[in-house]
Amino acid sequence: MSLGVADGVGGWSNMGIDPAMFSQALMFHAHRYSKGAWAGEPETDPTQDLDEPVEGWELTPQECIDLAYGGVLREKAVTCGSSTACVINLNASSGLLRAANLGDSGFSIIRSASLLHVQPPQTHYFNCPKQLSKIPDVMKWDGSIVDHPRDADVYSVNLQGGDIVIAYTDGLSDNLFPKDLLSISALVMRANSPPDELAQTLADRLVLYASQCMWDKKRPSPFELGCVASGQYWRGGKVDDVTVVVALVSEDA
Template identity: 30%
Template sequence: MAVPMLRASAPPGHLGALFHSNVKKPFHVQRLPCSPTELNPVLQAQTDETRSESRLSLSAGTHLIPHPNKVDKGGEDAFLVSGFNGGVIAVADGVSGWAEQNVDPSLFSKELMAHALSFLEDEEVNYNPRILLKEAHAATSSVGSATVVVAMLERDGILRIANVGDCGLRVVRGGQIIFSTSPQEHYFDCPYQLSSEPVGQTYQDAVVSTVEVIEKDTVVMGSDGLFDNVFDHEIVSTLAEHGDILEAGIG
């Protein structure tokens, strides 16, 4: 039986870990030991000192702490981290309600992120996060659905964001959150979602935002499993307490 729209809940204990970096050096993507099911990239805007002009890029760390009931399969979420242009990050949260239909909720989110990665340099995408969602969604054949957020950093410091549902993003500067995405829900515990079913949302439903970032800003991205369990002031205080990207873990 097809399920056109499913509830998605994040039980207490489903936490994402946070990372940030204050290291000033040319762009690199720092990869922790990871698999396609990990999530919650947290990135630092940094000046590329190899250029004569000031250009920004992202230094990334990722982590996943799945709910205890989902540990065996590695959780239901997926992410991508790319160094293309100034850097691209995305998180897709597989909607857990599909498990009731004997569908693995992680398959859709994993395939969606894999296709998003493959389309980054596509001419039609043109570094537009909404169009990237369009192409990745159209190419995804797995049954299921996912909430998703994508952020693309231009070298001039403009961060372009598109989100569908309740995955989120925060920009932290000087101990304060200066930008926050807002979740989209049909009703409580039923977020907007990209789906294999024709009645679901599309890229046109994505909220598109832009924010100008500067060196040493920290971008925190994650599923609702992070933001439902960790308050914004806790994120800020955790980042303030740790000066290394590998130290700032929550959970």
């Protein structure tokens, strides 16, 4: 199983470019490559009775981003743009999670009501994330930012039943603190609902709360604290789009 998020860099809108074009194309190509690949060890499908080799090939998250980025560079419909990228593979047999993250999108893993991992953002400087870019030669200048999939941070961990994996864009992490993820997750997981409904409900609740907090000028936010640390003035949340994908881990007997 693979999941991921990408967030188009909004600065392109100042030049009349839709920032969503690049990020949507990036995830389209990531899906195209990942659906024919295997998430990792072993090289047989644990969901099948027969011990037959899996059709396809093993594809790491970093390789997936690299292939998807190449697809965007060849995509004629996308003339220019930039995006962050976060891709996560979950191995159904071994429980191994592998991830690659470039920029200030990211993911968190919750285990037993505690944060097992919070992916730190990658930035060139405050509020300027590392990013994959497609920039025509006529638009390039000395300050152009063009990072590469090999620059992505990679991470792996063995998951356990009950773990919660939350992938998100910075619209969430700029407005909610890690403790907010824990609180909302604890409330949602109390419900006696099927796992797929719980995952969707948690994603919806996180998006809703982040959307409320971004307009609140009286509530301190991670973005406000980041501004203070960089010598800038800002109050409250940061208005931005929010994307959240949630995966719940279960162990079948």
